[in-house]
Amino acid sequence: MAGPLRVDEVVFAKNNVQIMMKNEPNSMVDGYLTIKKRVRSAGRMCSPPCSPPPSLTAHWIPNEKLARSIHSDGGYTFTVDLGKMRSLRLFYDNDKAKGQLVIASRENHFKVLHFPHGGLTQLLAVLQEWSLCSEQIGKPGKEKETDGHMRTFIIQQVALTDEQYHPEEGMFVRLAIDTWQAFHDSNGAVLNSSLIRRIVFFAGVDDAARPLVWPFLFGFYSFNSTREERLIVYRSKEEEFKEIERERISFLSECNEPSIRQVLRKLECDVLRTDRSSPFYSGEGNPNVECLRELLLNYTVYDKEMSYTQGMSDLLSPILSVLQDKVISFWCFTELMKKSQFLSSPKQAISAHLVMLRELIRLLLPEFYHHLALSSESMELVFCHRWFLLFFKREFNESDLLTLWECLWSGHLTEHFHLFIALAIIGVYGYDVLERRLPADEMLMHFTEQAKSMSSSLVLNHARGFLHQLSQYKLLPCSLESLVKQSKIWEDSERPSLVCSQQCEHTKATLVV
Structure with a gap:
């Protein structure tokens, strides 16, 4: 497989964006702001639905320095990886194109950029398309408390490095009608169904092909x-x-x-x-x-x-x-x-799957597990119940949901992929839970507020990555026996040994180095 490709693209550029100098509190300096999108591709065939999410980098340079083409030391410039920030807030003047952008770091440092000559409308469009941030709508009953003069975007923490993505990530493109038809023999039988399932698992199905493919899935x-x-x-x-x-x-x-x-x-x-x-x-x-x-x-x-x-x-x-x-x-x-066992016998089914999910959190998200262990109420994972009952229906918009469902129904590698989707949601959207040490009730509220703003491409990339990470374990707790027996991720290698203790959820596992 080809190595990761990176392409930089300017997605926003605006002159006369102002920053207040630290040593001169009453002095506003005009500068040129650019935002570049860096797209990471895991392979040559990678398409947007399966591509790892792009990063955005903002760079501001004073107009005076820009005009003189000064590239040596001296003069103030500002560069920040927006993906490593906590939030971005747009404050509007009466003219909705003008106002301020407030960048907040995870260490609670702030940088304010002023847009006296417009540009916020175009910036808003960039942020709304960026899969690493989700707009915070507000708590029920308080959606209009800012009277439309503020928009807040929360940056999601991306935990996976290039090496942690599934090795096959980005190797396939969405299944289109012509590709689907090419898999049929002269009698109409579908050839190589395992490859079809593999394509759907990693890349999904084109809208036009779904009515043809779904009845088979x-x-x-x-x-x-x-x-x-x-x-x-x-x-x-x-x-x-x-x-x-x-x-x-x-x-x-x-x-x-x-x-x-x-x-x-x-x-x-x-x-x-x-x-x-x-x-x-x-x-x-x-x-x-x-x-x-x-x-x-x-x-x-x-x-x-x-x-x-x-x-x-x-x-x-x-x-x-x-x-x-x-x-x-x-x-x-x-x-x-x-x-689905979740609607027919919800209490029994959810309980069994939560046991497995807790083990996966302990193995693959240990810091989050330690936070859960502080409270027996938190260990109940109440915020996951709706995810399982409705197969994440309320968490994603319609387009993202269909891609996620196809991945689930593909049956490729594991019948328990919903557990890895839940794990990925926690890994991507649970950063604030750890940082703010949220108790069980506020944890539930936190994940509920993420509804319809989650990115399926981001979550699925992480879920497949976690699945690959689990395949590297030699020993697994016996509480994951059902997952191990019904998964195909060890087909090319020896299945892990299952070990038990009096408390299976606390059995230690050994990672292959």
């Missing part, structure tokens, strides 16, 4: 099935779907049981507020909302024991919006429910 179609066999499968499942619909219509028209009626009312309420900001579900009288409702009602008849549980609408919604086929969407959803 969810198991509706077999990869080795021919076109004719898939047509037979579809017609058979369509007839079964119609029978479920008829049963649902008959059942609901005759059912007067209070408990069932209560479940149905909950379903109706959930559907009406699920993803209504998405273009696919927005607007009054949208038929897609009614379709979502009917599919969930069908499921209550299909699986009477489980019926409807809060959260199902969140999981079915993206599937329907991508596939846009009632029959395939319904059966892919049923496959997802078979794989």
Whole structure:
């Protein structure tokens, strides 16, 4: 694999940006500000969704020094790696293009840059596109407390070095329709399904190819099935779907049981507020909302024991919006429910997975583990519950979520990749938890406030990196037995030995040097 490539690109440039001199508190000096983006590519084929995140470096030089082309000592210049800062704040004057940029370091040092001649609008666009920072919206009820005159961006701490990325990071591009079709033989069977899963795991699927690829990832179609066999499968499942619909219509028209009626009312309420900001579900009288409702009602008849549980609408919604086929969407959803233990038996399933996650935190994020160990309440990892229940649905915007879900459903390397995604979220977005020593309740609030502002590319890069790091261990605690047995990361090497003690979560592991 080719070594990391780095490309510098100027993404922002503005003259007459002012800085106040330390020794002259009443003196403002005009200067030229540039912000350069450095893109790191792990290989020649790396595409944006799988690329490690870019860094931004700000450089300010006085106009006088710039004009004289002075490159020797003397004169004040200012250079800072924005990725190593704590936060960036934009304060606006009445004219929204003018104001100040306040750069805060993690040591609580501040640098104020003044923009008396505009430029903040363009700077805002740069920050909003930068995956290493997320805009802080504010606490409920206080979103408008600054009356729109301030925007705050929190810089996420990136813990991985080049060596800690997965060795295959950046070797693949997103799976496009032409590539997908090239994997089919003359009868329509998909060749080399393991390579398909590998591509999806590392790079994802193009929007246009998702309706074709997802039915295979969810198991509706077999990869080795021919076109004719898939047509037979579809017609058979369509007839079964119609029978479920008829049963649902008959059942609901005759059912007067209070408990069932209560479940149905909950379903109706959930559907009406699920993803209504998405273009696919927005607007009054949208038929897609009614379709979502009917599919969930069908499921209550299909699986009477489980019926409807809060959260199902969140999981079915993206599937329907991508596939846009009632029959395939319904059966892919049923496959997802078979794989998911979290909605059917949430307490037992989450408890088992939290045991494994705590071990992974202890091994791969020891500093965070030590903070958790200060409180038994913190060790409950309450902030992770929603992540597992909804497969991170509330943590990412729609586009990022689809890429993350594809990585999960690919089944490449491990069936427990959700644990590494959770680990990566903690590693990327948990820096302030450590620095501010947040207790359990504030920890929950901290991660909740990150909702919809997380970057899937950043998280997935870290998650795959953590997965690779785990593969270097010779000994692992027995509490990770399920993960070890159901993972393929040791296929080319000897599986680690499992060791136990009275407290399995505190078993020590030895790292291969």
